[in-house]
Amino acid sequence: MTAPDLVDALPATPRDKDGPVFAAPWEARVFAMTVEAHAAGLFTWGEWAETLGGELGRDPRGDQGYYLHWLSAFEKILADKAVADPGALEDLRSAWDAAARATPHGQPIELGRGQR
Amino acid sequence: MAEDGRNGGNNSGHGHAHTHDHSELSDIELRVRALETLLTEKGYVEPAALDELIETYETRIGPKNGAKVVARAWTDPDYRQRLLTDATAAIAEFGFTGRQGEHMVAVENTPGTHNMVVCTLCSCYPWTVLGLPPVWYKSPPYRSRAVHDPKGVLAEFGVRLPDGTRIKVWDSTAEVRYLVIPERPEGTDTWSEAQLAKLVTRDSMIGTALALNPADLEGAV
Numbered sequence: 001m002t003a004p005d006l007v008d009a010l011p012a013t014p015r016d017k018d019g020p021v022f023a024a025p026w027e028a029r030v031f032a033m034t035v036e037a038h039a040a041g042l043f044t045w046g047e048w049a050e051t052l053g054g055e056l057g058r059d060p061r062g063d064q065g066y067y068l069h070w071l072s073a074f075e076k077i078l079a080d081k082a083v084a085d086p087g088a089l090e091d092l093r094s095a096w097d098a099a100a101r102a103t104p105h106g107q108p109i110e111l112g113r114g115q116r
Numbered sequence: 117m118a119e120d121g122r123n124g125g126n127n128s129g130h131g132h133a134h135t136h137d138h139s140e141l142s143d144i145e146l147r148v149r150a151l152e153t154l155l156t157e158k159g160y161v162e163p164a165a166l167d168e169l170i171e172t173y174e175t176r177i178g179p180k181n182g183a184k185v186v187a188r189a190w191t192d193p194d195y196r197q198r199l200l201t202d203a204t205a206a207i208a209e210f211g212f213t214g215r216q217g218e219h220m221v222a223v224e225n226t227p228g229t230h231n232m233v234v235c236t237l238c239s240c241y242p243w244t245v246l247g248l249p250p251v252w253y254k255s256p257p258y259r260s261r262a263v264h265d266p267k268g269v270l271a272e273f274g275v276r277l278p279d280g281t282r283i284k285v286w287d288s289t290a291e292v293r294y295l296v297i298p299e300r301p302e303g304t305d306t307w308s309e310a311q312l313a314k315l316v317t318r319d320s321m322i323g324t325a326l327a328l329n330p331a332d333l334e335g336a337v
């Protein structure tokens with residue numbers, strides 16, 4: 001399944017006639033990571049649809065954005081598959097946060113800043 | 117020869133909700149970056165492959181409001197003047213507001229001058245106006261070459277300017293973010309604003325391309 005097929009298979013995905021649309025850059029980043037993680041054999045599209053559906057189902061009124069659920073589902077499926085340990089992700093979030101805070105405004109944020 | 121961007125005098129003293137002494141990533145951005153780092157370290161994804169995939173969608177990310185702004189500047193001289201005087205306010209006339217649209221400065225291409233923008237790609241990149249930045253923007257070599265040899269870089273992008281054209285390179289930062297107003301293509305005198313906006317590409321608004329010609333548009337659609 002290609003990325004466009006994926007969007008067709010997930011009817012709630014924000015899209016127009018030409019394919020998916022993203023409201024912000026991070027949405028496209030997490031979408032692309034999902035496509036690549038699937039290509040690396042980490043999960044099947046069936047498993048993905050189930051996990052994403054589970055996250056969307058917890059917010060029946062749709063109060064949160066679609067890609068926020070997508071992000072949560074991606075974290076969950078990677079944890080379920082023992083690919084991404086939640087503790088390891090927490091550590092990386094802290095490291096990125098420290099890096100951002102140690103980066104003067106206007107410069108690229110690089111991991112490792114503010115740590116060593 | 118490169119010129120540094122002037123410091124936007126019309127931005128000084130502008131009230132701001134967030135501090136500017138260091139960078140910040142939102143909780144969502146932290147989650148996305150943590151995932152990418154982990155998956156990259158484990159060898160499941162490659163950032164270059166992600167970039168490549170995103171590139172196929174890059175024109176579909178964000179509202180890219182700048183094209184409408186440029187099209188109006190082409191058709192409405194008063195608007196053009198307002199845009200050149202205070203781009204942030206002129207862009208806000210469309211109802212496009214928000215952090216990413218602040219601190220904008222418009223620079224205009226003319227028959228003798230071409231403007232080109234480089235950027236450190238901080239989290240404040242004005243993607244709501246310009247669209248997502250191109251992938252190569254992230255590379256330090258691009259940035260330094262654009263400053264030292266803008267003509268060579270433009271030639272690589274297929275942009276050939278008449279001899280004697282002055283190239284100005286502007287350094288987009290968190291405090292001053294540039295929007296290039298490309299020259300209006302010939303043969304578009306009767307075009308509406310909406311039609312003209314289709315000629316305004318992301319690359320033309322950062323000065324690494326010219327606006328499309330009517331013929332390009334036919335080819336692209």
